[in-house]
Amino acid sequence: MPVVDVHTHCAPRPRDDPFGVAEALRGVPVGKNAVTNYRGLPAVAYHDMTDFELQQDVCAKAGITGRVISNPFAAEVITAISRKPAIDVVKFINDNTAAVVARANSNWGLGTLNPLDASHIAEGERCLGSLGFKGLLITSSWHGQFIDGAAAFAFWEWAQSRNVPVFIHPPRVPIGHEQQMDQYKLDELVGRPFDTAMALARMILSGLFDRYPGLKIAVAHMGGGLLPVIGRLDFGWRLGCEGMPERAVIRCKQRPSDYLAKLYVDTMGFWAPHVREAVEVFGVDRVMLGTDYGPVPIDPAEHIDIVNGLAISAPDKDKILWRNAERFFNLNGIA
Numbered sequence: 001m002p003v004v005d006v007h008t009h010c011a012p013r014p015r016d017d018p019f020g021v022a023e024a025l026r027g028v029p030v031g032k033n034a035v036t037n038y039r040g041l042p043a044v045a046y047h048d049m050t051d052f053e054l055q056q057d058v059c060a061k062a063g064i065t066g067r068v069i070s071n072p073f074a075a076e077v078i079t080a081i082s083r084k085p086a087i088d089v090v091k092f093i094n095d096n097t098a099a100v101v102a103r104a105n106s107n108w109g110l111g112t113l114n115p116l117d118a119s120h121i122a123e124g125e126r127c128l129g130s131l132g133f134k135g136l137l138i139t140s141s142w143h144g145q146f147i148d149g150a151a152a153f154a155f156w157e158w159a160q161s162r163n164v165p166v167f168i169h170p171p172r173v174p175i176g177h178e179q180q181m182d183q184y185k186l187d188e189l190v191g192r193p194f195d196t197a198m199a200l201a202r203m204i205l206s207g208l209f210d211r212y213p214g215l216k217i218a219v220a221h222m223g224g225g226l227l228p229v230i231g232r233l234d235f236g237w238r239l240g241c242e243g244m245p246e247r248a249v250i251r252c253k254q255r256p257s258d259y260l261a262k263l264y265v266d267t268m269g270f271w272a273p274h275v276r277e278a279v280e281v282f283g284v285d286r287v288m289l290g291t292d293y294g295p296v297p298i299d300p301a302e303h304i305d306i307v308n309g310l311a312i313s314a315p316d317k318d319k320i321l322w323r324n325a326e327r328f329f330n331l332n333g334i335a
Contacts, residue, residue, distance in 0.1 A: 007290030073172035135165030140199035146261035196224025207251035218264035266290025
């Protein structure tokens with residue numbers, strides 16, 4: 001039976017390092033891994049992230065037959081470290097991702113870019129064209145700026161007109177990281193889903209989905225921290241904003257929770273109750289298997305087991321395990 005993982009990352013170390021990243025992020029070796037420190041946030045850089053053959057073997061043993069591969073952090077981080085033009089960095093990352101994807105027939109790729117810079121749309125076209133990617137990964141914020149404002153309108157208009165599958169993933173350094181997130185891995189475990197929730201809340205409340213109703217969006221980590229606060233967005237909308245300053249007025253036309261029907265999510269989270277909630281809220285037709293394997297080197301079989309343990313029909317499990325991915329990303333040759 002086909003099983004497609006829509007959320008997996010791989011970034012083998014390139015032979016050339018034109019942006020000086022290896023030196024800037026040199027970590028402390030810990031076995032095969034290394035502990036890095038970027039902007040005061042320590043993190044383990046796992047060997048699995050860079051070892052394509054290991055990834056293929058682990059995923060095959062878990063029962064995964066195809067993977068959608070992306071590189072979530074590199075573009076933003078390298079741009080900050082190197083101080084080189086973001087477009088040059090993005091092209092470098094996309095070329096390397098394309099080379100990784102080409103190493104196995106059972107994989108597809110997602111490109112990346114900065115959605116706040118309209119000049120990157122040409123790179124988006126290259127991703128969908130000559131590089132053969134099935135969509136784009138963008139971060140929920142870019143260097144502290146969210147993706148709902150006017151700076152992103154050109155990107156969203158283009159993405160809607162081209163029916164581009166867009167996968168939203170949190171950045172390496174989330175909004176609010178300076179608020180004691182340098183302990184206990186809180187930047188990764190809490191900060192990143194918070195960044196995603198803020199981005200989605202802003203996209204909904206600002207009226208972005210009313211402006212661009214045809215967007216094709218999937219969100220990592222079951223929507224980050226959005227679901228626990230969606231009721232709060234609803235009551236804020238219901239009470240209105242009379243007397244508030246113009247910049248604070250909620251602008252969406254419908255109840256915020258109504259816009260959840262426009263989103264797809266993956267299953268990454270390692271908690272069956274949350275996956276059950278995602279299926280209930282988003283619908284079984286809008287949930288896709290995602291493991292975050294690579295930077296999160298935990299057996300992908302755990303995610304498959306959670307899906308197989310859901311109290312839903314076998315055909316519905318197939319939707320989560322591969323059919324929804326096939327439809328959302330327009331994948332070929334799965335079955």
